[in-house]
Amino acid sequence: MGVIKGIEHVGITVPSIEAAERFFQQAFGAKTLYALIEKGGKSQEGDEMYDKNGLEPGTRIIAMRMMRIADGANVELFEVEGGHGATADAPSHMGIHHFALYVDDLEEAAARFRDAGGTMREGPIELGGKEKGPGNRCWFGVAPWGMQVEFIHLPSPIALDDQASSGPRWLPG
Structure with missing residues (x-):
């Protein structure tokens, strides 16, 4: 069916990575596949990432988790510090x-x-x-x-x- 195969993942910015991860596990039986960024580790900085993914300058992604829900698309959770929302399409904006x-x-x-x-x-x-x-x-x-x-x-x-x-x-x- 051409180049597009289907939705691979949905990215969601949440206020607490730990609470969201627990919620997705309990509510949906989601499994954590891996942590892309751990709290206390190297974060993604908006000043470096804005042109790449729209992360606003002055913000930083401090935690990321890739999770799997049953047989559908994966869910990627982000916790961001430094504000939530001058633009609706940036990872620094809360949620979907x-x-x-x-x-x-x-x-x-x-x-x-x-x-x-x-x-x-x-x-x-x-x-x-x-x-x-x-x-x-x-x-x-x-x-x-x-x-x-x-x-x-x-x-x-x-x-x-x-x-x-x-x-x-x-x-x-």
Whole structure:
């Protein structure tokens, strides 16, 4: 299918690497693959990295972890010192809007999320529009630092605009 194979990882800036790592392990069964930067070790400095990855001058990445969640994309966690946010697209800006995890059981996923310290928003939500179908639902939760996580379950087909040219929506096997 060409050059692009799929999402390899999602990068998320968090306020505490230790707390976020524990949360991802407890809430999602994530496994820590490796630490790219350890606290107290050599950090990535914004003054050196701005042109390479957008890390703002005056900030520094003090910890990074690469984690794996089940059979989907990896998650790369960043802890940054020195401010969070003159630009929305820099590693020094806190978080991402949300990411979604496909689950077989929304209630079970929500319970595990709550047990790890997250809170669930109102839900589950019956999906509508092109995602409407028997059993197609989602439910949003909020991680302890405020980032949203969507749990989604799609047992019924989705009406794609042009499946002939786009192919089917990817779902975990």
